[in-house]
Structures are given as structure tokens and as C-alpha cells.
Amino acid sequence: MVAWFLPIAVVMAVAETLLIVLGIRAGFPNLLVWVPAVVGPAMAAAAFLHAAKATEGALHTFWRRVGVAMSFVLVASVSQTVDVATIPFDGMPPIGSRTLSLYVIGTILAISALLRLPGGGRSWRQLTTAVLDVAVVAVTAGIAASQYVGWFMDRFGVSTSAWWLNIAMMAIAVAGVVVVVKIMAARESPVPRSALWWLAPIGLAGPLSTVLMTLLKQWPHLNGSAAVLPFVGLFGAMAAHFGLKKPPQQRRKPLAIYRRSTAVPLVATGLTSVLVAIVVLRTGHLSTVQVAGTALLLLLVVARQAMALSENSTLLDSVAHHAMHDELTGLYSRRYFTAAAAAVTEPHTVVLIDLKDFRSINDGLGPEVGDALLIAFGQRLESMAGERAGADAIVARLGGDEFGVLLPGYPEFLIGDGSFEAAGHEVVVDLSIGIADGTDDLFRRAELALREATLNPGQQLVRYDASLERRLTQRATIAADLRRALTAGDFHLLYQPIVELPDGRMTGVESLIRWSRPDGTIVSPADFIPVAEDTGLIVELGAWIIDEVCAQAAAWRRRHGPDALRSIAVNVSARQLLDPGLMDVVASALARHGVPAAQLTVEITETAVFGGGRALATVTALSQLGVSIALDDFGTGHSSLGLLRTCPVDIIKVDKSFVDGLNGTPQQEAIAIALTGIADSMGLRTVAEGVETVEQAQRLFELGYRFVQGFHFARPLPPAGIDAMLEQAHKLAA
Known part of the structure; x- marks a missing residue:
């Protein structure tokens, strides 16, 4: 290992230094100083060749070449030792033509290795x-x-030997210059710069040795070349050591x-x-x-x-260009866009667009498709904005899946459908759009409009007006009151019966959260559930709901028997499915209250699990626990039939919008008919939601539906109301 060669090289350099210091005061055999002078380059050559074995590609080639070059230096040091031992001298220490040739060859090979080292492209x-x-x-x-x-x-x-020595020393100096130049010129190099910098001082060895020759001339048992060669070995071993380190x-x-x-x-x-x-x-x-x-x-x-x-x-x-432009799409950046929107003095329109399902697409189809979708969407925005405002239009990617358009005046801006070609995939995305126009505070107002569109799935486009400010204040008030309400016990649950056709017998219930303030005012779930999602309190609130549902299920089992209700459903949000503690919350609540897992139904939305990942893994774990899984509002989200194969679904809940179309044209009934057929073929139960008339109930029964819920049968009731229905059913059965 290089780590083994390095300590020996250090010892040789220290030993040579001590020999020079001692040699000035006392004499000893002139070959003694050549022991470190030979061992040092040997360690460097061995370290280089080891580095070649430990690497591959360009690095392997480089270390092998410098290893061969250092091997010539090693042989030259041995040759010079022989010269000192066999050639009489008085004055300049002897150095034969063979030795000088070996030094020059080693230097030329080192220069060649450095010049052939890749350096990367440059402008x-x-x-x-x-x-x-x-x-x-x-x-x-x-x-x-x-x-x-x-x-x-x-x-x-100017003797021949002196000229040869001069040529050799100049060649070695050139090697050092080449190393320094290579370090400066290389934009990218497979060899770490630290390793190259350790090689650079070796080029000073030649000229330095001649300087030391004159300084040590009066002590014939000392030698300038012997004084520098151990350091050649030390710097070479250091270069190999750092060359094998992987920089962060x-x-x-x-x-x-x-x-x-x-x-x-x-x-x-x-x-x-x-x-x-x-x-x-x-x-x-x-x-x-x-x-x-x-x-x-x-x-x-x-x-x-x-x-x-x-x-x-x-x-x-x-x-400056990169600071003001998005790297992926080439559009303007958020910084530029917000500055431009703030600088307008004449009427302009700000349009903010969010791709609702981008995360699911990015996770499900991969980042390559996600990037391609962002690029394609950006290009469409540029094209449409250019048609309306030409060069005056500013289109930006604000971050993630959010885009912005700044247009002069009050133009209509229609984006079109959400279908895009992305990396070979036909991708359909829903959009949330917020628009603000005028001259003041445009970006903030457009953000408020976009937030409103995002929080209301039924609204794709929202234009700013003063009412948004009031709703923002209302949300802030709700957010501040949520935790206090949870601690104070201001929440309670209602339960809407799920009945079996045709007789209307109750077989299960769906739990629904309600919030009553101490002053008697009621906060709609449509107002506080999105705020709970935003603040993360939905996780704590959801845990309370699950525990309360299980406690109520246990109470009904004690009063009316274990078979009185087939299932009790609880809605679980996408945010809850991403919580790693949800599985433990459900399992603990079931065990604490003694409720069988099969009696609990967890209702989820298609969007929550469409992208797979942790949400789908949580649903799978709940299913393995024995809990039933229902897809709520089926047909209004992604409507991917493949989801019925990948997600462990037991129940499909058909959205009210399809029930409203019954007893109309065949086209209006087509989806309701198709859904019950798919469910039957896959062994799934269907529950039709929002049944409000006797005609709808009758038509659903004719189409094969057996389980429904809606105001026609019962509105959401407190636990006592469900108790009364169960007691009535027991009396009728008796």
C-alpha cells in the first residue's frame, strides 16, 4: 500500500538530513549518504506502480508512466553511487555519461506522462x-x-562532463515547469491537483543539487545529488498517497x-x-x-x-444570466419575475400556474419524464404568451412545478388542455391558475388567487378580488384556533348510514368530523380540513378521529352485538398516508378498544396513492393488518383502472356526480354502469354516494348496486341517532 511506502520515504529524507548535518562535523564513508538516496526513489517508484495497480483508465496509465520514469531515476541513483565508488575525484563529484543519460531519460518520460494527461475542454x-x-x-x-x-x-x-551535467539539471528543471504548467492549464484532470502539486518540487532537484555540490565541496564524503534524491522519493510517495484519495x-x-x-x-x-x-x-x-x-x-x-x-x-x-434564468427550462427565474412584477407602473396581468399532479407523475414515471413535462409546459407558455404580448411577455419558472406569466394590459390568457408529450409519454395534468391584474402588489395577489384555486379542486382558475383577502384572514383565524379546539374538545363526529338495497337496512356508517366553536358557530369541514392539511395538524386530528371511531365501534358492539354493523369508515387524507406513524395509530386504536380490523374501513382518494411511494406502502400495510380499503369519490381523480390492480382496494365509492346523471340519457348513465361491471368482475363492493331521491335508489338497484348512502336514507347523525336505528332494526327483526 502507498501508506506503507510513505513512512519509509519520510524516514529516508530525515536520515539524509541528519547525515548531512553530521557530515559537516565528522567524516564517514562517502557511500553512506547514498543509502537514503537510493531507497527514497525506490519508495517513490514502488508507490507509483502500486497506484497504477489500484486505479484504471487514464489514472492507471498516468501512474504507470511516472512509475517507469521514477524507475529510471532509481537506476540513475544506483549508477551515480557506482560512479562515486569507482571514479576518483577532486572537486566536482564524479557523474558519468551513463548516469546523466539515465536521469535525462527518466525526466523525459515524466514530462511525456504529464503532457499526455487529459486536461478537459476549455473555451x-x-x-x-x-x-x-x-x-x-x-x-x-x-x-x-x-x-x-x-x-x-x-x-x-565548460568540460564535457560539466555540459552533460548542465543538460541533465536543466531537463529536470523543465520537468518541474511542465508540472506547474499542467496544473494551471488543466480544467479537469483525473489526477487530483494535490498530487500534481507534490510532483512539482521534484523539478527543483536538479538545479538544487548543483547548488549543494558547491556548498558541500569541502566535504568530499557528502554529495549534492545524494542530498536531494531522498526528497525526490518523499515528494513522489506523497503524490501517490494523495493521488489515491477520493476528494469529496x-x-x-x-x-x-x-x-x-x-x-x-x-x-x-x-x-x-x-x-x-x-x-x-x-x-x-x-x-x-x-x-x-x-x-x-x-x-x-x-x-x-x-x-x-x-x-x-x-x-x-x-x-448574472444564470441568476435570472431557470437552468432546466431556460425561462426567467423567480427572482427576475418578482422584480419585474414589482416594477410595473402601468396595468399588467400576472398569471401563476401550478401543475397539480406533477409530484405523482415525477414519482410514478421518473424524473426524466418530470423534467420533460416541465420543459414542454414552459415552451407552451412561451408560445402562448408570445402570441398575446410578443417580446413584452415575461414567462418564468418560479420553482418546482409553478410557473408565472407577466403580460401588459388585461389580456385573456387561455392555456388549453393539460395534455403533453414528455419523454415518449402522453401526460395529462390538471392545472391550478391564479390571476391578478392592475398595477399594485400583483405577485402577492396572484399568489392568493393561486392558493385559492389549489385549495378548491372544483376551481381551476381563480381571479383575485377583495374577498380573497377576507378568506385569507379567515384561514389564518382557523389555523390559530385549530390546536386550541383539538385540546378543548370542540370537535365531534357524526355518522352517515350506509344501507343495503332494496330494503334500506343499515350495514355500516361513515364517520364525518364536525367543529363547533364555544360560541355556537359551526366551522365547515371545507374550511378547516384544508387548513389542517397545510399546518400538518391533520395528522394529530386524524389520530383523534381514528381513536374516537374505534371507541364508538366498541360501544356499539357491546350494545347491539358484534354483527350489528358490518363496517365503520374513517377518511384518511394524503398527508396522513405519508406519516410513518399512521400504521401504529390504527393498530393501537384497534387493540386498545378491542375492535376487529375487518370492521374498520379506511377511505382514501385516488390522488393520494396514484404516485405510489410511501402512501401506497402505508395502504398496503393497513390492508395486510386486515383493514378494508375504500377508494372514495372514484372517477373524479386520476381514474386510472390500473390503480385497482396496484392498490389493495376492497370497496369503490362512486361519486355523487355520476349518481346525479341517473334516469337521464344513456350517455349520462354509462360511467355508473361501467363501474359496477368492473367492480363485479374484480370482486369489489361498490357504494354509491349522494343518493337523494327514490328514483335514483331504484335505478341503482336495477343497475346492480346493492350499497348506497345519501340524504334519501339518512343525514349524518350523532352516535345516539345510530343507536336508535340499530334498536329499531333489532325490533323489526324480532
Whole structure:
């Protein structure tokens, strides 16, 4: 493992440092300093090759290539050890042509591995900036190299071995420059940047070794190359260590990247300025190469910074565009839309649209279909708004499945049907639409209208008027009173009989929640149930209802016998089905009051379980407990017959709107006839709701319906009223 190679590399670097410090004070065999110098690169080569085995693809190839390159450096260090042991020297430590060739080959292989490393795509501005950065680094390195070459000639002369040594050291320095350039130029790299930065200092090994050669010249048992090679091994092992770490997935921050890249010309000019100042102080003049290089560097820095400013300006424009536009649909964002609506000074119209069933579609058919639906809907809005207002229309996606349109004046805005083609699926969605017009507070007023349309399933479109403000105040009052009412016991239950045709014998009841305030006023369920859903109190209220129903069922069983009522139904909302505690609430209430699960019927709506997920899982668990499941208001929601296969349904409750059509035309009766046929074929019971006349009851019986409920038979009654009906039925039976 790389973690095993790294400690050895650290020990070798520390050991070499101690040997150099001790060697200045005392002599020892000149081969001793070469032990860490050989072991260090060996650890780096082993770490690189291990990293190659642990990775694949481009990473595997890169680590294998640098591993081979470091292997040549390792062989070169062994060769140089042999040179020191076999070649007599006085002055510059011996380094043969074989050794220099091995160092140069290793360096060339390392440069090749780095240059062949993928760097990701770039725009032309980014590429130009990268090229200018490379040029800045190259010119800076060239200025430094000119000074280094002069210094090298003064120390080692112009012999053949000195020239070879100079070439080798320059090659190693070039490798370091290539690493730095690669780091700067790569937009995306399979190798973590931390690993590349650990490779970069290796390029300083060559020039640094020659500097150390002169500093350690008076101690022949020490060697500049031996002093730096353990650190070559250490930095290589560190690079492999960080190269195998998986960085956390983070979104790129373009602005931060460009701020960091501006340090390149600043550092380059700073280093060059220091170098020039030192040369002038020491010699009193600059060479032609240094003067020309400094002038070229300044021009490159100016060009590079000008390009960076241009790129940053483009980037800021892009950021501003993204801040004001939705990424998925390309429409304006909520921020832009609300600002535009607030800025109008002449009459405008704000239209807010919500896709009612989007979550069910997204969960049931997948996010790809959901995204395609949002895009298709946005395109339709743009087309229709453009027809009415042209370029003056503003269409926005406000978030999730909510859209907005801002139009000048008071135009009529018809969206059409809710049928869309989305990722190969024909999708039908219901819409809730809120509209406000005028000049003041348009967005808030349109939101109130949309909220009203959302809370009232029978209203697709609501236009703002002053009454909405009053209803909003009323809702706020209800929300404030709900919890107090639940604690104070202001809620009670009524029960509407379900009877069997043709004789009208009561077989079950449906529980209905009612709220009476202390002052005697009655709050309609149509007013407080939506508020309870919004506030989440429906969960607590629903738990109370279930417990109360089970307690009442137990009381009727004691008074009238276990078979007096076949079922007692309780309505459960979509919000309750998403509560993970609902199953325990039902099971606990049944057990606490000793009511068989089969006597309890849970009524749900089609919309609540159409999307599947947790709601459907809860219904399935209730069915497995033994509770009967009824689909309430069947035919008014999604009306998906497939739901009868996926949801464990026992009872279909036919909505009143279909009962109202009886004794009319054949077309009006068609759905009622079809539903009872489907139920019979699937072994389900049907209950017709809203029966108000004797003619409706008679026609339902003729069509095969056996269970009905409605005002014709009985209105919702308190428990005492149900007691009286059960006692009357018992007397008649006797």
C-alpha cells in the first residue's frame, strides 16, 4: 500500500538530513549518504506502480508512466553511487555519461506522462489565458536559467562532463515547469491537483543539487545529488498517497478558480523582480537575455491580465444570466419575475400556474419524464404568451412545478388542455391558475388567487378580488384556533348510514368530523380540513378521529352485538398516508378498544396513492393488518383502472356526480354502469354516494348496486341517532 511506502520515504529524507548535518562535523564513508538516496526513489517508484495497480483508465496509465520514469531515476541513483565508488575525484563529484543519460531519460518520460494527461475542454478565452500563463512561466524560467547557466559555468567550467551535467539539471528543471504548467492549464484532470502539486518540487532537484555540490565541496564524503534524491522519493510517495484519495464531490466555483490563476503572473513578476535586483546589486548590470526576457515578461503579463479581465467579465455576465434564468427550462427565474412584477407602473396581468399532479407523475414515471413535462409546459407558455404580448411577455419558472406569466394590459390568457408529450409519454395534468391584474402588489395577489384555486379542486382558475383577502384572514383565524379546539374538545363526529338495497337496512356508517366553536358557530369541514392539511395538524386530528371511531365501534358492539354493523369508515387524507406513524395509530386504536380490523374501513382518494411511494406502502400495510380499503369519490381523480390492480382496494365509492346523471340519457348513465361491471368482475363492493331521491335508489338497484348512502336514507347523525336505528332494526327483526 502507498501508506506503507510513505513512512519509509519520510524516514529516508530525515536520515539524509541528519547525515548531512553530521557530515559537516565528522567524516564517514562517502557511500553512506547514498543509502537514503537510493531507497527514497525506490519508495517513490514502488508507490507509483502500486497506484497504477489500484486505479484504471487514464489514472492507471498516468501512474504507470511516472512509475517507469521514477524507475529510471532509481537506476540513475544506483549508477551515480557506482560512479562515486569507482571514479576518483577532486572537486566536482564524479557523474558519468551513463548516469546523466539515465536521469535525462527518466525526466523525459515524466514530462511525456504529464503532457499526455487529459486536461478537459476549455473555451477559447480560457485556452488563451492558459497559453499566456505557460508563456509567463516559461519566460520567467528562461530568465532564471540564464543566470543559472552563468553561475554553473563559473563553478564547473565548460568540460564535457560539466555540459552533460548542465543538460541533465536543466531537463529536470523543465520537468518541474511542465508540472506547474499542467496544473494551471488543466480544467479537469483525473489526477487530483494535490498530487500534481507534490510532483512539482521534484523539478527543483536538479538545479538544487548543483547548488549543494558547491556548498558541500569541502566535504568530499557528502554529495549534492545524494542530498536531494531522498526528497525526490518523499515528494513522489506523497503524490501517490494523495493521488489515491477520493476528494469529496463539490461543485466547481469558477470565480474562485480565476482568482487563484491571477497569482501566476504576480508570482512570476515578483520572482523575476527579485532575481533582477540581486543580479544588479551583484554585477551592476543585466545581460541582454535578462533585459529582453524581463521586457517580454511584462508584455505577457499585461496581455494575460487583459484576457483575464475579459474572461471575468464574460463569467460575470454568465453568472448574472444564470441568476435570472431557470437552468432546466431556460425561462426567467423567480427572482427576475418578482422584480419585474414589482416594477410595473402601468396595468399588467400576472398569471401563476401550478401543475397539480406533477409530484405523482415525477414519482410514478421518473424524473426524466418530470423534467420533460416541465420543459414542454414552459415552451407552451412561451408560445402562448408570445402570441398575446410578443417580446413584452415575461414567462418564468418560479420553482418546482409553478410557473408565472407577466403580460401588459388585461389580456385573456387561455392555456388549453393539460395534455403533453414528455419523454415518449402522453401526460395529462390538471392545472391550478391564479390571476391578478392592475398595477399594485400583483405577485402577492396572484399568489392568493393561486392558493385559492389549489385549495378548491372544483376551481381551476381563480381571479383575485377583495374577498380573497377576507378568506385569507379567515384561514389564518382557523389555523390559530385549530390546536386550541383539538385540546378543548370542540370537535365531534357524526355518522352517515350506509344501507343495503332494496330494503334500506343499515350495514355500516361513515364517520364525518364536525367543529363547533364555544360560541355556537359551526366551522365547515371545507374550511378547516384544508387548513389542517397545510399546518400538518391533520395528522394529530386524524389520530383523534381514528381513536374516537374505534371507541364508538366498541360501544356499539357491546350494545347491539358484534354483527350489528358490518363496517365503520374513517377518511384518511394524503398527508396522513405519508406519516410513518399512521400504521401504529390504527393498530393501537384497534387493540386498545378491542375492535376487529375487518370492521374498520379506511377511505382514501385516488390522488393520494396514484404516485405510489410511501402512501401506497402505508395502504398496503393497513390492508395486510386486515383493514378494508375504500377508494372514495372514484372517477373524479386520476381514474386510472390500473390503480385497482396496484392498490389493495376492497370497496369503490362512486361519486355523487355520476349518481346525479341517473334516469337521464344513456350517455349520462354509462360511467355508473361501467363501474359496477368492473367492480363485479374484480370482486369489489361498490357504494354509491349522494343518493337523494327514490328514483335514483331504484335505478341503482336495477343497475346492480346493492350499497348506497345519501340524504334519501339518512343525514349524518350523532352516535345516539345510530343507536336508535340499530334498536329499531333489532325490533323489526324480532
